Amino acid sequence: MTRAAEQGHPRRRIRTAVAALTSAALAATGMLAFAGSAHAADTLRGAAEQSGRYYGAAIGPQLLGEADYTSTLNAEFNSVVAENAMKWDATEPNRGQFTFGGGDQIVAHAQSQGMEVRGHTLVWHAQQPGWVQGLGGDDLRRAMLDHIDGVAGHYAGQISSWDVVNEAFEWDGSRRQSNLQQQLGDGWIEEAFRAADAADPAAKLCYNDFSTDGINAKSDGIYRMVEDFLARGVPIDCVGFQSHLGQDSDLSTYQQNLQRFADLGVDVEITELDVGGSGAAQANVYRGVTEACLAVSRCTGITVWGITDKYSWRGDESPLLFDANYQKKEAYYAVLEALNGAAAEGPGQDGDLSATSYHPASWRESGQAVS
Ligand code: 9MR
Numbered sequence: 001m002t003r004a005a006e007q008g009h010p011r012r013r014i015r016t017a018v019a020a021l022t023s024a025a026l027a028a029t030g031m032l033a034f035a036g037s038a039h040a041a042d043t044l045r046g047a048a049e050q051s052g053r054y055y056g057a058a059i060g061p062q063l064l065g066e067a068d069y070t071s072t073l074n075a076e077f078n079s080v081v082a083e084n085a086m087k088w089d090a091t092e093p094n095r096g097q098f099t100f101g102g103g104d105q106i107v108a109h110a111q112s113q114g115m116e117v118r119g120h121t122l123v124w125h126a127q128q129p130g131w132v133q134g135l136g137g138d139d140l141r142r143a144m145l146d147h148i149d150g151v152a153g154h155y156a157g158q159i160s161s162w163d164v165v166n167e168a169f170e171w172d173g174s175r176r177q178s179n180l181q182q183q184l185g186d187g188w189i190e191e192a193f194r195a196a197d198a199a200d201p202a203a204k205l206c207y208n209d210f211s212t213d214g215i216n217a218k219s220d221g222i223y224r225m226v227e228d229f230l231a232r233g234v235p236i237d238c239v240g241f242q243s244h245l246g247q248d249s250d251l252s253t254y255q256q257n258l259q260r261f262a263d264l265g266v267d268v269e270i271t272e273l274d275v276g277g278s279g280a281a282q283a284n285v286y287r288g289v290t291e292a293c294l295a296v297s298r299c300t301g302i303t304v305w306g307i308t309d310k311y312s313w314r315g316d317e318s319p320l321l322f323d324a325n326y327q328k329k330e331a332y333y334a335v336l337e338a339l340n341g342a343a344a345e346g347p348g349q350d351g352d353l354s355a356t357s358y359h360p361a362s363w364r365e366s367g368q369a370v371s
Contacts, residue, residue, distance in 0.1 A: 040336075040337075040340035041336075041339070041340060042336070043075055043076050043336075044076045044077060044321075044332075044335060044336060044339065045075075045076055045077055045078035047336055047339035047340045048078065048301065048302070048339050049078065050339070050340070051294060051339070053293070053294075053299070053300060053301045053302070053339075054078050054079035054116055054160075054300065054301030054302075054303075055076070055077055055078060055079065055301060055302055055303075055304075055335075055339070056077055056078070056079030056080055056081060056115075056116070056118060056301060056302065056303035056304070057073060057076075057077045057079075057080060057081075057303060057304050057305075057306065057307045058080070058081050058082070058083040058120075058272065058303060058304070058305045058306055059073060059080050059081070059082065059083060059106060059306075059307065060082075060083050060084065060085065060102075060311070061082075061085055061101075061102040061103075061105035061106050061109075062102075063311060064105065064109055068308075068326045069307060069308065069311075069326075070109075072307055072308070072322060072326050073113075073307055074113050076307075077115065077307075078114065078115050078116065079110075079115055079116040079117070079118060079160070079301060079303060080106060080109070080110050080115050080116075080117055080118070081117070081118035081119070081120045081271070081303055082102065082103055082106050082119075082120060083120075083305070083306065083313075084102075084127070085102030085103045085105075085106060086102075086103045086106075086119055086120055086121070086151065086155075087120070087121060087124065087127045088122075088123070088124065088127060088128050088129060088132065088147060089127045089128060089129045090102060090103070090127075091103065091147075091150075091151050092129060092147055092150065092151070093129050094129070094131065095131050095143065096146070096150075098150050098151070098154065100154055103155070107155065107158055111158075116160040117155075117158060117159050117160060118159065118160055118161055118162075118163070118269075118271070118303060119151075119152070119155060119159040119161065119162035119163060119203065120162075120163045120166070120208070120271075121162075121163040121164075121165070121166040121208065122147065122148050122151060122152060122162060122163070122164050122165070122192065122196060123144055123147070123148065123164065123165050123166070123180065123188075123192045124165075124166040124167060125167065125168070125176060125178030125179065125180060126167070128179075132179075133179065135179075135183070136183050137183055137184075140179065140180070140183045140184060141183075141184055141188070141191070144180070144184070144188070144191070144192065144195075145191065145192075145195045148164075148192060148195040148196050148199055149195060149198070149199050151199075152195075152196050152199035152200040152203070153199040153200065155200065155203075156199060156200040156201075156202065156203075157200070157202050159200060159202075159203040160203065160204065161203055161204035161205070161206050161237070161238055161240075161267075161269065162196055162200065162203045162204070162205055162206060163206050163207075163208035163240055163271065164192050164193050164196045164205050164206060164207065165189050165192050165193070165207055165208070166208045166209070167208070167209050167210065168180070168181070168189055168207075168209070169209055169218055169221050169222055170218070170221075171211065171217065171218050172217050172218070172221075173217040173218055173220050173221025173222075173224075174221065189207070189225070190229065190234050193205055193229070193234055193235050193236055194234065194235065196235075197235035204237035204238050204267060205235055205236055205237050205238070206236075206237065206238040206239060206240045206269065206271075207222060207225070207226065207236060207238075207239050207240065208239070208240030208242065208271055208272075209222060209240070209241075209242060210242040210243075210244055210272070212241050212242070212257070213241065213243055213245060213249065213250075213251070213254055213257070214250065214251070214252065214253035214254055214256075214257050215253040215256060215257050215260070219257055222239065223260065223261065223264070226239060226261065226264055226266060227264055230264060230265055230266070236266060237266060237267060238266050238267040238268065238269055238300075239261050239266055239267075239268050239269075240268075240269050240270075240271035240272075241257075241258065241268065241269070241270055241271060242271050242272035242273075242305075243270050243271070243272060243273045243274075243289060244272060244273075244274055244305070244314075245273070245274070245275045245276070245285055245289070246275060246276040246277055246285075246317075247275060247276065247277025247278070247281035247282045247284075247285055248277075248281070249275070249285055251285065251288045251289065251292065254288065254289065254292045255291075255292035255295055255296060258292060258293065258296045258299055259295075259296050262296050262297070262298035262299070266298070267298045267299070267300050268293075268296060268298055268299045268300070269299065269300055269301055269302075269303070270289060270293055270299070270301070270302040270303065271303050272303065272304075272305040273286075273289060273302055273303065273304045273305060274304060274305045274306065274312065274314060274319035274320055275289075275319050275331065276314055276317030276318070276319045277317070277318075277319070278318060279330055280330060282318075282319075282329075282330070282331050283329075283330040283331040283333070283334035284334070286321070286331040286334050286335050286338075287334040287335065287337070287338050289302070290302065290334075290335050290338035290339060291338050291341075294338065294339070294341075304320060304321060305319075305320075306319075306320050307320065307321075307322055307326075308320060308322045308323065308324060308326055309322065309323050309324045310323075310324040310325075310326075321335060
């Protein structure tokens with residue numbers, strides 16, 4: 001779709017206006033803070049706000065009662081996403097019976113702290129409740145559309161961007177042969193986006209996937225889908241790059257990949273960042289991802305997939321910014337420094353990642369990316 005056509009789309013206009021206001025407010029606050037204090041911000045959220053971006057974390061409502069967990073969250077992050085609480089199995093355990101307790105707790109906490117909320121995820125082949133798995137054809141279609149309507153409708157107006165569809169592509173760029181794909185055919189992703197658009201006209205609508213951390217067959221396949229959606233006016237606003245990485249991950253085309261999606265006319269977001277490893281090697285990959293996002297003006301923010309190594313889904317790999325005792329790791333300081341570096345340049349200015357070099361990926365191939 002051309003820019004004019006995009007702006008002409010009524011729902012796109014609402015989203016564009018909301019995003020512009022948010023960015024302007026964040027940038028103004030950040031610039032004032034930067035100019036007034038004449039030194040760098042000392043939290044991730046403060047540093048990210050200086051360039052109008054968010055820095056977020058995946059959280060669990062059951063952990064909000066732990067004092068260190070919540071104080072770290074509140075001090076450092078200005079965006080949250082539910083690690084599990086808004087998934088299909090959590091929100092619609094029985095057909096037509098919605099349970100929003102955990103998700104509502106997250107939204108209430110975020111709102112009390114001035115944080116944005118990302119939505120994750122409306123449709124995914126995994127974590128479907130049992131009753132969905134047995135459905136076929138039109139019954140599954142009806143269930144999917146009702147689910148999107150129920151969940152996105154419940155949170156309408158409160159979500160900055162929804163991962164409408166999660167992980168629908170294979171390594172080779174073909175569609176994943178999930179029950180959704182097999183029962184509904186190629187059109188199901190488009191149907192999901194149209195339903196999400198109708199249920200929450202204000203949220204940005206994202207496609208989200210893993211192992212898209214560079215230009216490869218899988219990101220090529222997603223690129224073609226986004227290009228096609230935009231050309232035909234299917235509502236899509238953003239692409240999420242999960243970025244479950246390791247300290248040896250190859251980031252040589254990471255920024256270029258984000259940029260080519262941005263150039264198509266969608267925002268890009270780093271949605272589930274974590275980096276297995278330790279020390280300087282781990283910190284370098286975190287720095288590289290941060291600098292890449294900052295160098296792409298349509299990269300609106302970064303979410304890490306958890307706060308502390310204590311509760312990471314990859315607990316034995318210590319992949320997060322805070323250790324199990326909530327102490328800041330070397331990776332934390334690398335991210336903070338990178339975010340503060342961007343503040344001096346200001347929002348929307350393109351940076352340069354060419355000085356950073358990385359080793360070839362081995363982590364993905366080793367099979368640790370189970371998702
Ligand atoms: O971190 C989540 C973990 O607690 C769940 O058990 C798991 C269930 O499949 O999902 C994890 O989160 C995944 C996310 O929803 C989608 N991308 C991959 C993430 C890690 O597996």
